[in-house]
Amino acid sequence: MVASGRGISMVHTMVFRSELQPMTPERFLGIDSSSSSRRKDLVFIVNPQGANGRTGREWRKLVPYLKSRLGKDCNICESLTSGPCHAIDITREAIREGADAVIAVGGDGTLHEVVNGFFWAGKPVASQMNESTRSTALGLIPLGTGSDFARTFGWKNDPCEAVERVARGLRSKIDVGVISGESCENHYFINIADIHLSAKAGFHAARYKRFGKLCYVIGALQGFMGHQNKDMRIKFNEGEWVTCPKVTAICAGNAKYFGGGMKITPNADPFTGNLEVVILQDFKWYDFVLKLHKLYNGTHLSVKNVSTRRVLSIEVEDISGKGGIYIQSDGEHLGVRSHNFELEMGREFSGHHSLRKLLRGLWNLLEIGEAEGQELLIMPQLWRPCKGA
Numbered sequence: 001m002v003a004s005g006r007g008i009s010m011v012h013t014m015v016f017r018s019e020l021q022p023m024t025p026e027r028f029l030g031i032d033s034s035s036s037s038r039r040k041d042l043v044f045i046v047n048p049q050g051a052n053g054r055t056g057r058e059w060r061k062l063v064p065y066l067k068s069r070l071g072k073d074c075n076i077c078e079s080l081t082s083g084p085c086h087a088i089d090i091t092r093e094a095i096r097e098g099a100d101a102v103i104a105v106g107g108d109g110t111l112h113e114v115v116n117g118f119f120w121a122g123k124p125v126a127s128q129m130n131e132s133t134r135s136t137a138l139g140l141i142p143l144g145t146g147s148d149f150a151r152t153f154g155w156k157n158d159p160c161e162a163v164e165r166v167a168r169g170l171r172s173k174i175d176v177g178v179i180s181g182e183s184c185e186n187h188y189f190i191n192i193a194d195i196h197l198s199a200k201a202g203f204h205a206a207r208y209k210r211f212g213k214l215c216y217v218i219g220a221l222q223g224f225m226g227h228q229n230k231d232m233r234i235k236f237n238e239g240e241w242v243t244c245p246k247v248t249a250i251c252a253g254n255a256k257y258f259g260g261g262m263k264i265t266p267n268a269d270p271f272t273g274n275l276e277v278v279i280l281q282d283f284k285w286y287d288f289v290l291k292l293h294k295l296y297n298g299t300h301l302s303v304k305n306v307s308t309r310r311v312l313s314i315e316v317e318d319i320s321g322k323g324g325i326y327i328q329s330d331g332e333h334l335g336v337r338s339h340n341f342e343l344e345m346g347r348e349f350s351g352h353h354s355l356r357k358l359l360r361g362l363w364n365l366l367e368i369g370e371a372e373g374q375e376l377l378i379m380p381q382l383w384r385p386c387k388g389a
Contacts (some may be wrong), residue, residue: 040074040100042166044141045090045114047081047106052210055106055143056080062141062159069163074100081110091117094136095125101137103166107144108191112330114138115176115190122186138174139166145209145260146216146331149191152255152270175270177254179329189329192258192265195316196230197223197283198249199328201259206333213260217292220259224285230320234279236311243319248283250316252276256298258331263298267308274310281305 044066048056063078070076077099079090087104091114094102104114118125118138126136141162142150155162179187194202197220205219229246236242251258253265253276268276282305294300301308318325327334 040169041077041098042070042074042101042103042139043077043079043090043094043099044103044105045079045081045087045110047087047110047144050106050110050143051145055110058143058159059105062163065160066163069167081113085113087113088117092120092125096129099136101139101166103139103141105141105143107142107147108149108331110144111140111149111190112332115330116188119178119186119188137171141166145212146258148257148259148261148331149255151257151261152191152268173271175254175273177252177275179334187329187334189254190270191255191330192251192253192268193327193329194249194251194258194264195327196247196249196325197227197280198251198259198264199326199333200227202328202331203326203333205259216259216262220288221285224288228320228322229282230318230322230325233317233319235315236277236309237313238315241317244279244281246282248280250280250314251278252314253278259295262295264295264300265308266298266301267310272310274312275314276308277311277314278306278308281307 046055046059048059050056059078067076081087081090087110091102095118102114102117104111115138118136120128140150140155141159142155142157143159144157147155147157150157155165174190177189177193179189179193201216201220201223203219204222205215208215208218211218227248229248231243231245232247232250233241234244234250251264253268254270256263256265256268258264265276265278278301288295291300291303294303300306324336326336
């Protein structure tokens with residue numbers, strides 16, 4: 001996610017890879033624990049413009065409750081993002097300053113940036129510190145348009161419930177994917193990475209956020225305008241190349257939902273160290289309309305021209321030689337790969353590109369809650385204490 005408008009050359013093959021990595025011992029964020037009297041430093045990264053401004057409004061309403069619930073045991077800091085990629089910088093600074101948790105307040109886009117902020121130059125920020133620091137946890141208060149990542153865990157856009165999850169302070173590890181290249185920085189994702197039509201639909205959907213969740217359906221229909229299914233070669237788990245004709249979209253899921261509630265990778269599990277890959281072939285616009293309900297309820301895997309498998313790695317090569325391919329990560333547009341192999345508006349992608357699961361996760365991560373199955377925790381340029389905190 002470097003400055004837009006920057007064209008980057010890339011080779012013909014695009015690689016999606018998932019790998020297992022060593023896990024660190026689990027730790028308990030003991031906010032309610034008597035094991036330590038030290039106050040915890042919680043940094044909340046807020047996207048005030050999220051969901052057409054709703055995130056900022058809801059956050060202002062939440063602050064009094066947040067202070068009453070956590071203020072006794074925690075130092076509550078907030079940082080409002082001012083534009084794209086700001087949350088990445090805030091997160092890195094928070095980790096370097098020893099924050100106990102960095103909590104994303106907003107939708108999948110804010111969470112995506114916070115996740116990327118946990119890493120620098122291909123390694124966790126915490127691992128690059130000269131001196132040992134305490135582990136920083138990732139957390140989430142879902143207040144976005146789609147909040148698709150939260151759906152996998154059954155969380156609602158209820159900020160008070162999210163605060164309670166943070167207050168319980170339980171941690172577990174979660175898988176994180178990474179898009180990497182031979183001569184580029186890594187790009188991480190926590191939900192779903194996808195290419196071609198689905199990524200194009202997400203790109204168009206960004207223009208219609210004022211319509212709420214309907215923006216994703218509008219984006220998909222607009223995406224079909226001028227769309228061409230493409231012949232591709234795919235390699236799973238570094239095996240043999242297999243030709244896959246008329247590909248409409250390829251989705252590599254760490255979690256289950258995207259596009260405002262579409263259960264595109266229904267069997268994905270962010271705790272297994274695998275990606276669920278779903279491939280749609282030879283879809284027309286009317287197929288999308290007629291089968292939209294199946295995409296939302298996750299029953300599309302039995303539909304003709306839909307295939308799925310769990311993998312450690314997937315490599316994809318466009319062999320059609322026509323048009324461009326959109327690339328998306330957690331709903332964030334990474335660029336368009338065109339016939340002249342140029343990538344726009346993205347990080348420096350050249351050489352092989354991979355989506356790789358890091359089981360070590362963010363070193364941190366999701367809380368496991370007794371009542372709701374799994375829960376998430378979060379924290380962070382310089383922090384600004386909430387007034388009156």
